[in-house]
Amino acid sequence: xxxxxxxxxxxxxxxxxxxxxxxxxxxxxxxxxxxxxxxxxxxxxxxxxxxxxxxxxxxxxxxxxxxxxxxxxxxxxxxxxxxxxxxxxxxxxxxxxxxxxxxxxxxxxxxxxxxxxxxxx
Amino acid sequence: xxxxxxxxxxxxxxxxxxxxxxxxxxxxxxxxxxxxxxxxxxxxxxxxxxxxxxxxxxxxxxxxxxxxxxxxxxxxxxxxxxxxxxxxxxxxxxxxxxxxxxxxxxxxxxxxxxxxxxxxxxxxxxxxxxxxxxxxxxxxxxxxxxxxxxxxxxxxxxxxxxxxxxxxxxxxxxxxxxxxxxxxxxxxxxxxxxxxxxxxxxxxxxxxxxxxxxxxxxxxxxxxxxxxxxxxxxxxxxxxxxxxxxxxxxxxxxxxxxxxxxxxxxxxxxxxxxxxxxxxxxxxxxxxxxxxxxxxxxxxxxxxxxxxxxxxxxxxxxxxxxxxxxxxxxxxx
Amino acid sequence: xxxxxxxxxxxxxxxxxxxxxxxxxxxxxxxxxxxxxxxxxxxxxxxxxxxxxxxxxxxxxxxxxxxxxxxxxxxxxxxxxxxxxxxxxxxxxxxxxxxxxxxxxxxxxxxxxxxxxxxxxxxxxxxxxxxxxxxxxxxxxxxxxxxxxxx
Numbered sequence: 001x002x003x004x005x006x007x008x009x010x011x012x013x014x015x016x017x018x019x020x021x022x023x024x025x026x027x028x029x030x031x032x033x034x035x036x037x038x039x040x041x042x043x044x045x046x047x048x049x050x051x052x053x054x055x056x057x058x059x060x061x062x063x064x065x066x067x068x069x070x071x072x073x074x075x076x077x078x079x080x081x082x083x084x085x086x087x088x089x090x091x092x093x094x095x096x097x098x099x100x101x102x103x104x105x106x107x108x109x110x111x112x113x114x115x116x117x118x119x120x121x
Numbered sequence: 122x123x124x125x126x127x128x129x130x131x132x133x134x135x136x137x138x139x140x141x142x143x144x145x146x147x148x149x150x151x152x153x154x155x156x157x158x159x160x161x162x163x164x165x166x167x168x169x170x171x172x173x174x175x176x177x178x179x180x181x182x183x184x185x186x187x188x189x190x191x192x193x194x195x196x197x198x199x200x201x202x203x204x205x206x207x208x209x210x211x212x213x214x215x216x217x218x219x220x221x222x223x224x225x226x227x228x229x230x231x232x233x234x235x236x237x238x239x240x241x242x243x244x245x246x247x248x249x250x251x252x253x254x255x256x257x258x259x260x261x262x263x264x265x266x267x268x269x270x271x272x273x274x275x276x277x278x279x280x281x282x283x284x285x286x287x288x289x290x291x292x293x294x295x296x297x298x299x300x301x302x303x304x305x306x307x308x309x310x311x312x313x314x315x316x317x318x319x320x321x322x323x324x325x326x327x328x329x330x331x332x333x334x335x336x337x338x339x340x341x342x343x344x345x346x347x348x349x350x351x352x353x354x355x356x357x358x359x360x361x362x363x364x365x366x367x368x369x370x371x372x373x374x375x376x377x378x379x380x381x382x383x384x385x386x387x388x389x390x391x392x393x394x395x396x397x398x399x400x401x402x403x404x405x406x407x408x409x410x411x412x413x414x415x416x417x418x419x420x421x422x423x424x425x426x427x428x429x430x431x432x433x434x435x436x437x438x439x440x441x442x443x444x445x446x447x448x449x450x451x452x453x454x
Numbered sequence: 455x456x457x458x459x460x461x462x463x464x465x466x467x468x469x470x471x472x473x474x475x476x477x478x479x480x481x482x483x484x485x486x487x488x489x490x491x492x493x494x495x496x497x498x499x500x501x502x503x504x505x506x507x508x509x510x511x512x513x514x515x516x517x518x519x520x521x522x523x524x525x526x527x528x529x530x531x532x533x534x535x536x537x538x539x540x541x542x543x544x545x546x547x548x549x550x551x552x553x554x555x556x557x558x559x560x561x562x563x564x565x566x567x568x569x570x571x572x573x574x575x576x577x578x579x580x581x582x583x584x585x586x587x588x589x590x591x592x593x594x595x596x597x598x599x600x601x602x603x604x605x
Contacts, residue, residue, distance in 0.1 A: 001496060004492060005489050005492045005493060006489075008485075008488045008489050008491065008492035009485035009486065009488060009489040009492075010485060011488070012484050012485050012487065012488025012489070012491075012544065013480075013481035013482065013484045013485030013488070013540070014481065015484065015543060016480045016481060016483065016484025016485070016537075016539045016540040016543045016544070017477045017480055017481050017484075017539070018539075019480065019484075019538075019539030019540075019542060019543040020473075020476050020477050020480035020538050020539035020540070021473070021477065022539070023275070023476075023538060023539050024277075024471045024473045024476055024477075024538075025473060027317075030274055030539075030542050030547075030551075030575075031575060031578050031579075033539065033542070033543075034542065034543065034547070034548070034578075034579045035578045035579055035581075035582040035583075037543065038579050038582055038583040038586065039582055039583075039586040041583075042583065042586035042587045042589075042590045043586065043590055045587075045590070046590035046591070046593065046594050054507070054510070055506075058492050058495065058506070059488045059489070059490075059491030059492035059494075059495055059510075059513065060488045060492070062491065062495075062510040062513065062514065063487060063488045063491040063513075063514070063517060063544045063545055063546075064484070064488070064543050064544055064545070065543055065544070065545060065547065065548055065579060067510070067545075068545070068548070068579065068583050069583045069586060069587060072583050072584055072586075072587035073586075073587040073590050073591055075587075076587050076588065076590075076591035077591050077594060077595070077605075080591055080594075080595040081605050084595070084599070085592070085595055085596075085599075087595075088588060088591045088592050088595055089588070091591075092584060092587060092588065092591075095511075098511040098512070098514050098515045099514045099515070099518065099545055099548065100580065101515075102514065102515035102518040102519065102549070103518050103548060103549050103552040103553075103576065104552070104572065106518055106519055106521075106522040106549065106552075106553060107522070107552040107553050107555070107556035107568070107572050108556060108564075108568060108572075109522070110522045110525065110526050110553045110556055110557055111556040111557055111559075111560045111564070111568045113526065114525075114526035114527075114557050115557070115560070116170075116260065116269070116270050116271060116557050116558050116560070116561075168561075169561040170561070171561075264558055268554070268575065269554040269555050269557065269558030269559075269574075269575075270531070270554070270558060271525045271526075271528060271530060271531055271550070271553070271554035271557055271558065272531065272534070272550060272551060272554040272555070272575065273525075273530045273531045273532075273533055273534020273535070273537075273541050273542065273547065273550050273554075274531075274534055274542075275476070275534055275535055275537075275538040275539075275542075276535065277471045278469040278470075278471065278472070279468055279469060311455070312457075313455060313457045313460040313461065313464075314457045314461070315461065315464065320464075320468060323464040323467075323468050327455055327460055330455070331455070355469075356467070356468050356469060359467050359468075360463060360464060360467050360468070363463060363467055364463070394469075
């Protein structure tokens with residue numbers, strides 16, 4: 001158990017270092033960086049590499065935003081396997097829905113209970 | 122009309138009163154003793170940041186009018202601006218003040234462009250008293266130009282911190298015991314094709330240099346207590362110093378050079394390159410600098426406010442950052 | 455003034471981004487967030503009937519919830535200044551982008567403000583995640599159907 005936490009720490013940390021290099025060296029904005037990482041996640045799943053990566057790194061692979069691209073692709077592929085081409089569209093959100101629905105639900109709840117604070121003091 | 126961008130005011134219009142108000146973070150400023158109003162609430166007790174911004178302008182203006190011993194009805198013209206889209210905070214404050222009003226936008230250089238324009242109006246003798254100045258409110262500006270306040274974006278060391286504050290003054294005919302506007306140089310837009318919106322000091326330093334060089338060339342032999350730019354920050358002011366040093370303009374100006382943005386929060390590394398915003402130069406010029414001129418601690422200063430003329434849209438469309446700098450020479454007899 | 459020479463002056467004098475230090479803090483921040491994610495997913499496996507693979511959904515939702523609380527309390531932006539990509543790349547950064555936009559635009563009302571702007575920052579991630587997933591899945595499905603590869 002401790003070992004898999006360490007693996008998650010190291011792998012997740014390294015993915016973030018890649019993100020930081022995209023910020024600081026490639027001078028990309030956060031939006032560009034995150035979009036790029038999501039696309040990379042999709043492609044890796046298309047190549048069948050992301051699931052083994054999750055088996056190895058656990059949360060180190062599922063928590064970074066790349067996993068978002070992976071689960072979208074994964075859902076689409078799972079449906080395509082059953083229903084052919086049309087499944088590509090219908091299966092898209094089958095796996096990922098938790099991230100997006102959680103963000104929407106908690107976003108609205110946050111707007112209800114929190115007020116934008118002032119600056120750091 | 123060659124060289125018409127520099128003008129010497131024969132009537133010596135005097136700044137007869139000023140007022141400065143700031144928000145909570147600005148308490149850290151070494152200039153704090155010279156701020157008239159210090160609020161603990163970033164929104165000044167208002168519901169939204171934009172309403173707070175308008176309230177800040179309104180209250181500071183009222184105080185500037187009161188300190189001069191005037192009524193709002195004595196004001197012939199209110200000339201001011203801020204950085205919010207269409208300058209609604211200033212417009213809304215003008216609605217409350219109910220004086221004749223013209224809004225001006227020169228980004229963070231509005232503190233000086235309004236003073237220059239006011240001086241020209243007074244030179245015609247048609248008007249008596251003009252209220253001028255500018256303000257900014259951190260949250261309202263950040264959310265418009267960058268990200269929501271609570272978004273965890275990392276700012277690089279060249280980043281600057283928008284000041285919550287406003288500085289306003291009343292300009293009237295010459296009074297021997299008040300600082301007066303000796304001369305002014307209107308800036309020209311300078312664009313050195315820099316594109317990083319998190320390094321505006323570097324972009325604006327070129328405009329400041331252009332205006333300073335022109336002003337000095339028209340006022341040869343004048344000695345100043347200091348030259349002070351508005352919000353170049355630590356990054357921009359280092360670049361401006363280098364430009365002055367290598368250009369052959371007397372090195373005297375390197376030693377006499379200051380920047381309001383770099384000094385604003387003292388030596389606080391958390392605030393990166395320093396302060397910026399239309400409220401940065403306005404609070405420093407019309408707070409501490411004005412007070413020290415009044416006490417005759419300084420006799421002649423050159424104030425150069427700088428502005429980055431970009432919008433979030435122009436940045437997203439890949440445009441570079443055009444910049445401007447307006448200069449005013451304030452003197453005390 | 456010549457723009458090229460000026461840019462050279464700026465490059466010389468403007469402080470550089472501390473890339474090494476930023477990478478280190480990004481590694482620590484991102485690593486800790488993923489480590490916490492791993493602990494939460496163990497909890498889902500231990501206390502609830504989730505397996506190693508299915509536990510990732512509730513874990514992601516929990517992480518977004520934590521991000522909401524930290525954003526609302528004004529803590530996430532401080533983590534962001536320290537951690538850079540370390541706090542932006544994990545799904546908590548996605549949550550922070552959504553929640554911060556929601557809180558910020560509350561002043562324009564719940565429909566035009568919150569509803570209209572909630573995906574202002576995070577929208578591009580969803581759009582290009584979905585679009586790239588579509589393209590990748592389409593290519594793979596076609597390749598399988600013509601018999602080039604297997605599922």
